[in-house]
Amino acid sequence: YYWPGMTKDIVEWVGRCVTCQKGRKDVPLHPAVESKMDTLVEIKMDAPVEIKMETPVESKKTPAPPGQSRLPASPSHTPAPSTPGSVSSSRSLSSCPLLPDSTERRWQADGMTSRLDLSHLLPPPRLRQLVRDWLQEDAPAFDPAGYTVGDCPERAVLLCKSPGVLAGCPFFDAVFTELGCTVEWFQPEGAWLEPVARVAEVRGKARHLLLGERTALNCLGRCSGVATATGRACRLARQASWHGQVAGTRKTTPGFRLAEKYALLVGGASGHRYDLGSLVMLKDNHVWAAGGIAQAVQEAQRVAGFHLKLEVECRSLEEALEAAEAGSDIVMLDNFSPEDLHPAASALKAAHPRVMVEASGGISEENISQFFGPCIDVLSLGCLTQSARAVDFSLKICRETSVQRDFAF
Template sequence: MSLAPLPRLIIEPLVRAALLEDLGLAGDITSASVIPSDHRSTVVMAARQPGVIAGLDAADLAFTLVDPEIVMRRHIEDGDAVKSGDVIATIEGPSRSLLTGERTALNFLGHLSGIATVTAGIAAAISGTKASVACTRKTTPGLRALEKYAVRAGGGMNHRFALYDAVLIKDNHVAISGGVAEAIRRARAGVGHLVKIEVEVDRLDQLQEAMAVGVDAVLLDNMTPDQLREAVAIVAGRAITEASGRVTPATAAAIAASGVDLISVGWLTHSAPVLDIGLDFVEAAGAA
């Protein structure tokens, strides 16, 4: 698949912060005391369960920021599917440094691969429909760029990245503004001409109100597949339709069959289980 990598400028501060958290004020006292300073090793990073990989750049940086002598040779790329036992990368370098960077590398790779894996599961469930699966802003603080990248690696799409790049009028905005139409009018008057406006509705009468004044996208919240079909008919192609709420691999197909354009799923990023990936010793290269 074609997947544009994140710039190192985005990834490096996150990996560096994670390493500093782990190393603290004294460094890796276990490896420093147990492993000779001139010892070198080769290790393999392997999948212990099937899934989709994401986060190899972060894992690579976790090692090379510890020690630029470490070399990681990838056997697959982000977005590739793996089976249990598949070797993801072979890593060579000073043994102390390999062990120091191991946990941070695996933390990033396992977490991001977990997100890519569950995203791929939803994408597979809605295959053959016009719908795409999208993430939300329900991300781990500080890791949004990486987690949204992992969604793309799994075949999903990104919703807005933050509060500044699109207008999303939610139920509380509507309540405070006095109605759907008034909230849309205020938003249109308050933002630039290139900013898209989406409004969340949970009733069809609210949807009718939104379409009467015009909007770029509608978030159809917690509607049944039958209600979604009716909503898609009301919109009639005049706006992007997004379904949200109660989405699981079991319900996704019926939601997609309603004809919506997008299905947004918060748990892709906030509750995806970590993909089990291990780092296994292959051989010692002895002294440098």
């Protein structure tokens, strides 16, 4: 189905909602489709079909505010064109990664949270502060190489050269927005990318493109690597029909925690605590220094208030039971083998059904399936941020010559 003026962002909804509506009258149409029902034209999908779909004008774009992602994944993410008018782009429906017949290529099909606009979680002032610190680290004084290229306007294409989940788009946006450049995304955050994929296009002054290049690529590659590793772990949990949550840890790169925690969310996991003040976690050193679990819990409750949950790291079932008795909301069974973990968790739940049980330590993608169990509520993995391999991206300035086009695309 197609109507004049239809954008590529809504093709997916048309393919799904109208098809369902034909077979089941109780399935509601998406509002974007329902408003166009009287102008829909049926087209046959037996063969690839080329249609003209309107997209925003590529020139004279206004930079999005830091933290606002240009996600084309759904109608709610569609950015309004910064200037009136549009240009037509031709795309084969049979190869469109957002169509129902290509669902196996979409990472979101496995239940990842990237269908939501997670960029709205990021406070713009904090995002601006981060990218300014990153850029200042790379260029604290002169930029002689930037001097050689000057302020001539250029266009650069972002390419993905290794497979993975796209994550970190708001940080990439913020880097170039800080430098007065504009970014147009061709893939939604959370999409699975296969090399060589044309992911985005950046326009701006040559020296500004090159000044932000490495910082933006480092951030995007790191975030995408974390999201890719996280997505694999979450997929294993879903395949095992496990009811709990996969989570990250506080083992993050100094100065880069916000980006890595964001990538965990894009990958489908919980970010766990973001800092020392968002959850009271008493680790073994706290317990030893305080003189015992009961003493540590009592002192923590005195200052934590009603709004902060309390978690205690335990090395044995006896410690876990003591922590639950003392009033801990969450008990972490740390460095338990799978053989010891499940009996201990079962005994703890039997004695304290309302206590949340977390397992951590020694869990990886290779052995995570051994830790899934009915009495385990959370599995936290430090390897998601410590061992994730970055996705390889490159940014190539692309002038309108056949040689450059062939090289870039």
